[in-house]
Amino acid sequence: MPVRIILICTLIFCSCSSMAEAGMPSASIDLSEIAQLRLQSISFFLLLFLLSAWGLKKLWNMLARDFPKLPVISYKAALAGTFLWGLMFLFVLTMISGARELLTPGAWEKDGRTYRLTDSESEQETQAAKEALLKERRSKLAELRMALFMHVATHDGNYPAKMEDASFADEFWMQPGDLNARYGYVPGEKKSDKVRPLAFEQAVYGDDQQLILFTDGAIKQISPAEARETLSGK
Structure with a gap:
């Protein structure tokens, strides 16, 4: 029951409009544009995380019906499994990034959330073309x-x-x-x-x-x- 309440409250919070009715007082926190974007990103990530755990639980228990040896998991176990699965993917991506840096040291630099070739690499290509x-x-x-x-x-x-x-x-x-x-x-x-x-x-x-x-x-x-x-x- 508490899990359903949390999901329902999260959906209502994400779907609510931030505008208040005319003449009605509203309690709000003034945030900067960057803080609002970060809060929206965190809220969206949290919603996807909860929905992913719910989907994992449903799929696992559906599979457990055909395989009696598989235990039925709760929503808490699905949350833990989703969290560990995410950590595993984060570890693999970090290893890939580290291997790329070892193979081409200094060739990549961070550009926002992605990476791009450094100017030195571009200059070398330009010099080779000349x-x-x-x-x-x-x-x-x-x-x-x-x-x-x-x-x-x-x-x-x-x-x-x-x-x-x-x-x-x-x-x-x-x-x-x-x-x-x-x-x-x-x-x-x-x-x-x-x-x-x-x-x-x-x-x-x-x-x-x-x-x-x-x-x-x-x-x-x-x-x-x-x-x-x-x-x-x-």
Whole structure:
């Protein structure tokens, strides 16, 4: 009987409206918004706990009807079993979290009620992506170098007077990435002994690095400011 009274009172308490009738005095406690949220969470958890114990009791006793060796349990025993079951799950989840931290120490940090990767992990992934893009940029400029040198070899040592005069496909002038940027070109008549800039990439990658191809075949990685000075002949 006391158990039923507790359940009925809990249901009534959770279903009651917090607003009082007009003109009727009401005794209430002024709580902050955070305290109200915590009280609602505790009340909801307590209600689920009591209902889970009641369900466990019903299911266990229903099973005991078909298996006479199983003892019939009371609501108090169901509460104790639900509590121990919850502790067991909490222990298992704690062990999983501990194992995850041991396998990847410092990789996770608490974010509210969940965990997320630390900034250092994100920075490592970002740095790896930048390095992969830089490697692709070098490879693409090397392909343009090979195409230009092949043009020189088949045109009496002359470079193309302009991009449109090149004997290779237009795709060699396209920089890697989704911006569809084209390499810059410094036209020249013949391949001379003087080393000068031949082709350069546009500064569209948002970093402090710019690649320039020189007539001797070297690909140099310099800052945009140094690239402007090099291309202007200073």
